[in-house]
Amino acid sequence: xxxxxxxxxxxxxxxxxxxxxxxxxxxxxxxxxxxxxxxxxxxxxxxxxxxxxxxxxxxxxxxxxxxxxxxxxxxxxxxxxxxxxxxxxxxxxxxxxxxxxxxxxxxxxxxxxxxxxxxxxxxxxxxxxxxxxxxxxxxxxxxxxxxxxxxxxxxxxxxxxxxxxxxxxxxxxxxxxxxxxxxxxxxxxxxxxxxxxxxxxxxxxxxxxxxxxxxxxxxxxxxxxxxxxxxxxxxxxxxxxxxxxxxxxxxxxxxxxxxxxxxxxxxxxxxxxxxxxxxxxxxxxxxxxxxxxxxxxxxxxxxxxxxxxxxxxxxxxxxxxxxxxxxxxxxxxxxxxxxxxxxxxxxxxxxxxxxxxxxxxxxxxxxxxxxxxxxxxxxxxxxxx
Numbered sequence: 273x274x275x276x277x278x279x280x281x282x283x284x285x286x287x288x289x290x291x292x293x294x295x296x297x298x299x300x301x302x303x304x305x306x307x308x309x310x311x312x313x314x315x316x317x318x319x320x321x322x323x324x325x326x327x328x329x330x331x332x333x334x335x336x337x338x339x340x341x342x343x344x345x346x347x348x349x350x351x352x353x354x355x356x357x358x359x360x361x362x363x364x365x366x367x368x369x370x371x372x373x374x375x376x377x378x379x380x381x382x383x384x385x386x387x388x389x390x391x392x393x394x395x396x397x398x399x400x401x402x403x404x405x406x407x408x409x410x411x412x413x414x415x416x417x418x419x420x421x422x423x424x425x426x427x428x429x430x431x432x433x434x435x436x437x438x439x440x441x442x443x444x445x446x447x448x449x450x451x452x453x454x455x456x457x458x459x460x461x462x463x464x465x466x467x468x469x470x471x472x473x474x475x476x477x478x479x480x481x482x483x484x485x486x487x488x489x490x491x492x493x494x495x496x497x498x499x500x501x502x503x504x505x506x507x508x509x510x511x512x513x514x515x516x517x518x519x520x521x522x523x524x525x526x527x528x529x530x531x532x533x534x535x536x537x538x539x540x541x542x543x544x545x546x547x548x549x550x551x552x553x554x555x556x557x558x559x560x561x562x563x564x565x566x567x568x569x570x571x572x573x574x575x576x577x578x579x580x581x582x583x584x585x586x587x588x589x590x591x592x593x594x595x596x597x598x599x600x601x602x603x604x605x606x607x608x609x610x611x612x613x614x615x616x617x618x619x620x621x622x623x624x625x626x627x628x629x630x631x632x633x634x635x636x637x638x639x640x641x642x643x644x645x646x647x648x649x650x651x652x653x654x655x656x657x
Contacts, residue, residue, distance in 0.1 A: 274407050274423075279306055279400060283374070286396030291364045292373040294350075294387055297400035298504040299449055300441060302423050303376045306400065307346045310374060316343025322352040334359040342370040351377045352452070357390035364394045378449065378503075401504065402426070402530060404566040410645030413628070417559045418543055420532020431542050438536040442466075450499070457496065461486070465496045469506060469526055470537035474554035476523045476577075477508070497526070505529055507562070512574035512587050516617055519579040531559040556601040560626045560644055561586055564597060567651035576618060584614040584623075590654060596623035603627075607635040615639065624650070 279295075283306075286293035295303045304321075311317040318341050320327045331337050334356055338345065350356060360373060375395065387395060402421025405413065412426075419425045419434045422441065428434035446459040446466075468485060472478075477497070479490040486493060500506040507527040513520055528534035534555060540546045546555065565573055568588055577583035586597040596614055598605075605625045615623050615638055624642040625635065633641050642650065 274403060274427075276302070276306060276309075276407055278406065279398065280309065282398050283310055286398060287372055290394060290396040291369050292360065292375060292391065292395040293398060294375040294377065294391075294395050295398050295400050296377050296387075296504075298422075299378045299445065300422055300424060301400055301402050301504075303400055304348055305423070307348065307374055307376055311344055311346060314344040317346065318343070319346045320348065322347065322349045328353065331356065335362065338363055338371075343372070344374060345371045346374045346376065348376045349378065350375045357387070361390045361394065364391070399504070401562075401566060404648075405563050405645065406567060406648035413645050414543070417531050417556070418535065418546065420530040420535070421562075422530060422532065425532050434532070435536060435541050438532050442533065442536060445503075445505070449503070457499065462496065462499075465493075466500060466505075466528075467537050469497075469500070470528055470534050471551075472526060473528055473534055473551060474525065474557050476521060477526050478523070505533065507558075509561070509573065509575050509586075512576040512584075512618075514576070514618060516578075518582075518617070521577040521579070525575050527558040527561065529558075529562060531555060531562070534558065553599075553601050556628070557585060557599040560597075560599045560647070563644065563647045564588070564626075564651070567648050569655055576614060582610050582613040582617070584610075584618065587618065587620075593621045594618060595654070596620040598623065598625045600625055600627050603629060605641055607639050611639055 283293050295306065297303060311319065320331060322328055322331070331353065338359065347356070363369065364373070387397065403416065403423060403426050404421060405416065408416050408426070416426060419428070420438065422438070425434045425437050428437060442463070446463050450457065450459070450462060465482070465486060468482060479493050482493040483490045497506065497508065501508050505528065507529045509525040509527065511521050511524060513522070528537065535546060538549065538551060540549055546552060564586065568590065572589040574587045575583070575585060576587055584596050585599050588595045588597070596618065598611060605627050611623055611625070614620065620638070623639045625639065626642050626644050626647070629643050632643055632646060635641060
């Protein structure tokens with residue numbers, strides 16, 4: 273398992289201001305492993321796994337079971353027992369609470385509802401995803417892109433083993449996880465929808481087209497999209513609107529968040545398959561976007577496009593400054609008219625063209641070519657001001 277210092281620091285900082293910290297993310301992204309690392313540094317620790325029948329039985333009378341505990345209390349897969357949130361609210365409101373609670377949950381409506389309704393103001397929220405470049409190191413850039421960031425996929429001994437793990441993850445997610453979330457959508461229907469998203473990866477959402485292909489209504493297609501987005505497997509990137517005398521796109525872009533899952537849905541088993549596929553550029557774009565959003569603290573992320581053809585792949589607003597990003601899978605990308613338009617119309621402080629090469633170079637005073645392996649360093653520099 274790779275070291276994940278950024279998340280360990282976030283957990284520590286969360287406990288400085290809250291009696292509880294909640295780690296939320298897709299299954300198999302490393303939540304339990306991270307919790308065990310945190311627990312190793314504690315003198316007292318109690319661990320409950322709510323996928324275990326024994327641990328669920330231990331918490332049948334939750335207030336009696338949890339009240340006497342001291343030190344760190346870890347509750348894994350807490351969304352399996354939604355009634356626990358009310359008990360935790362009572363315990364966390366005690367003036368001299370002797371325990372700190374680390375709550376782990378796979379993304380689900382019950383988890384979101386429990387935290388927002390019962391534990392609002394009492395818990396620090398941390399979204400955990402798969403590995404990123406700051407954790408794997410720049411030498412693993414292409415492996416991370418090909419296999420994705422899920423730990424078992426990235427750390428597999430071979431491409432075949434990694435691909436097999438991802439195919440099994442997709443099947444388990446659809447057949448087991450989604451029904452546990454209380455969402456009654458046939459697994460085969462949702463797989464068809466997820467595969468369609470993969471083929472539309474990096475494109476603007478068109479609900480009418482998806483509805484026609486699925487033989488359903490637009491609201492139903494949107495519900496499927498929201499279901500996968502809330503489960504951290506789809507990214508819905510909203511459009512940015514500027515007060516310009518130009519018609520701008522108003523629908524979001526859609527991406528498969530994990531590049532390895534994208535490649536499995538497209539049936540791309542190795543690097544050769546990927547490099548020869550029409551979705552090569554879109555795959556690179558989605559991968560690079562996830563690396564940037566994993567590294568930047570800002571949640572203000574958008575894309576921008578006009579009906580006349582000008583566009584910007586990613587706009588991030590951080591500390592009042594606007595930063596633009598374009599993504600090109602080429603050996604030596606250059607500037608384009610669209611970049612100049614975005615730079616001027618959006619008043620960008622700087623624009624970077626992210627590519628898979630090794631050399632950073634300037635295209636103009638305000639536009640730079642940036643090797644993807646330098647994304648963590650750039651994010652750190654901008655975060656420090």
